[in-house]
Amino acid sequence: MNFYFQDQQGEGPPLYEHIYMNEFVYRKHVKQEEEDIVVCVCQFDANDPDSACGERCLNVLTSTECTPGYCPCGVYCKNQKFQKCEYPILRLFKTEDRGWGLLAAQNIEAGQFVIEYCGEVISWKEAEQRSQLYESKGLRDAYIISLNGNESIDATRKGSLARFINHSCPTARRRKWTVSGEIRVGIFAKQDIPAGTELSYDYNFEWYGGAKVRCLCGAPSCSGFLGAKSRGFQRAFAGAFYLWKTTTPGDDPVSSSYSVDNIPLYDSGEDDPSLKLPKPPAPATGTAAEDGVSGSLTSPMVIEPLNSVRIGSGDGEAAAAGSRRCTRRRPTTKKDDDEGAACLLFALQEAKEEAAAALEALYDEIRPAIEEHERDTQDSVSTSVAEKWIEASCRKLKAEFDLYAAVVKGVTGNPRPLRRGRAVPPVTEGEDNGEIKYLEMSSSQ
Ligand SMILES: C[S@@+](CC[C@H](N)C(=O)[O-])C[C@H]1O[C@@H](n2cnc3c(N)ncnc32)[C@H](O)[C@@H]1O
Numbered sequence: 021m022n023f024y025f026q027d028q029q030g031e032g033p034p035l036y037e038h039i040y041m042n043e044f045v046y047r048k049h050v051k052q053e054e055e056d057i058v059v060c061v062c063q064f065d066a067n068d069p070d071s072a073c074g075e076r077c078l079n080v081l082t083s084t085e086c087t088p089g090y091c092p093c094g095v096y097c098k099n100q101k102f103q104k105c106e107y108p109i110l111r112l113f114k115t116e117d118r119g120w121g122l123l124a125a126q127n128i129e130a131g132q133f134v135i136e137y138c139g140e141v142i143s144w145k146e147a148e149q150r151s152q153l154y155e156s157k158g159l160r161d162a163y164i165i166s167l168n169g170n171e172s173i174d175a176t177r178k179g180s181l182a183r184f185i186n187h188s189c190p191t192a193r194r195r196k197w198t199v200s201g202e203i204r205v206g207i208f209a210k211q212d213i214p215a216g217t218e219l220s221y222d223y224n225f226e227w228y229g230g231a232k233v234r235c236l237c238g239a240p241s242c243s244g245f246l247g248a249k250s251r252g253f254q255r256a257f258a259g260a261f262y263l264w265k266t267t268t269p270g271d272d273p274v275s276s277s278y279s280v281d282n283i284p285l286y287d288s289g290e291d292d293p294s295l296k297l298p299k300p301p302a303p304a305t306g307t308a309a310e311d312g313v314s315g316s317l318t319s320p321m322v323i324e325p326l327n328s329v330r331i332g333s334g335d336g337e338a339a340a341a342g343s344r345r346c347t348r349r350r351p352t353t354k355k356d357d358d359e360g361a362a363c364l365l366f367a368l369q370e371a372k373e374e375a376a377a378a379l380e381a382l383y384d385e386i387r388p389a390i391e392e393h394e395r396d397t398q399d400s401v402s403t404s405v406a407e408k409w410i411e412a413s414c415r416k417l418k419a420e421f422d423l424y425a426a427v428v429k430g431v432t433g434n435p436r437p438l439r440r441g442r443a444v445p446p447v448t449e450g451e452d453n454g455e456i457k458y459l460e461m462s463s464s465q
Contacts, residue, residue: 052201073099139175147172188237409437
């Protein structure tokens with residue numbers, strides 16, 4: 021479907037094809053095997069609106085959408101927002117100086133899914149070639165974003181309304197979700213967004229549109245250029261080497277009156293102060309590290325045994341795990357224990373997101389070397405960076421492992437272990453039916 025919008029002067033944004041999900045250009049969409057479909061253990065309860073795949077759903081906790089036909093909540097499942105395009109009403113409008121933008125046409129709640137950033141899924145190499153082509157054709161606006169370690173989404177020719185979201189102090193942020201085996205990029209509200217507010221997010225972390233676009237967001241803390249806080253931009257201007265081939269020969273962007281020295285490096289953790297890495301473990305009991313939650317990235321990492329993940333009970337473990345959502349002090353009842361378990365799950369989920377963000381940030385450092393060698397490997401980085409990379413990868417794996425182990429343990433209040441592809445009925449005590457058993461984890465340590 022092609023869309024053409026008109027402003028009052030009868031002008032519209034360049035014609036593009038409107039699509040509702042990503043299109044795969046150089047490869048096919050993965051075909052998910054039945055055994056790879058992760059099925060949650062939620063049960064729809066008409067009296068509890070959150071029961072059908074709300075915040076406690078293990079798929080939601082792992083940023084994975086439920087698969088229609090497999091979710092035990094059937095039509096009540098609330099965790100298929102990408103697949104069902106459950107977007108609030110949004111309106112395209114013409115800004116004064118930044119081309120077109122996107123408005124919230126209704127109130128949007130903090131954390132709400134706003135829209136998917138759809139486009140053509142292409143390789144990095146293709147993304148680089150295309151961005152050079154677009155630049156050479158004089159295309160003013162850039163629509164390529166990163167999808168994963170090897171691929172990008174190009175919404176220049178085909179995309180959703182998300183392609184019109186401008187860069188500014190963010191009202192929204194990008195998050196990656198797994199849907200039917202593929203990663204998809206969603207825009208989520210960072211805070212409550214009143215109707216009539218322009219949507220924006222911070223482009224700085226990943227910027228593919230050239231280093232010379234002067235930012236017109238008007239924020240007092242504005243960094244001057246789009247992408248100016250990215251490491252690539254700073255390196256390019258410091259003269260070390262280019263991250264993106266953004267400047268044309270003869271151009272001297274540094275002669276601009278803008279000083280790049282003063283730009284703080286962008287840290288995705290800045291988006292949400294509550295998502296800072298937990299402090300390094302204190303020697304006292306019940307610290308974040310003892311609970312299996314990652315500590316400081318710069319401290320040596322200790323991979324702890326699974327039984328160090330304490331589940332379900334124990335004073336203050338949730339608070340010690342750094343959860344911002346739970347402040348319970350002394351669990352005494354089963355309900356309290358369930359709450360404690362939920363707190364721990366949230367904390368583990370946060371630790372997993374932290375670790376993923378840290379790894380992504382590190383990848384940003386490594387990317388120039390990879391691109392220079394036109395290879396999707398990390399062979400060409402220095403040993404120290406490689407070590408950091410391994411450490412961050414291990415930390416991410418460990419955080420994922422801890423979270424999934426906690427889920428398998430059954431801390432969601434429905435202690436049925438999961439098998440790939442289906443939920444397993446509860447195992448009766450003493451019964452050995454050859455099925456998967458709960459992992460043995462010490463709950464007191
Ligand atoms: C993803 S598009 C956003 C939609 C775009 N305004 C349009 O009309 O299609 C990104 C482009 O919008 C413009 N843009 C976005 N945010 C901006 C900002 N804060 N200051 C200046 N230009 C901006 C730049 O041209 C950038 O390449």
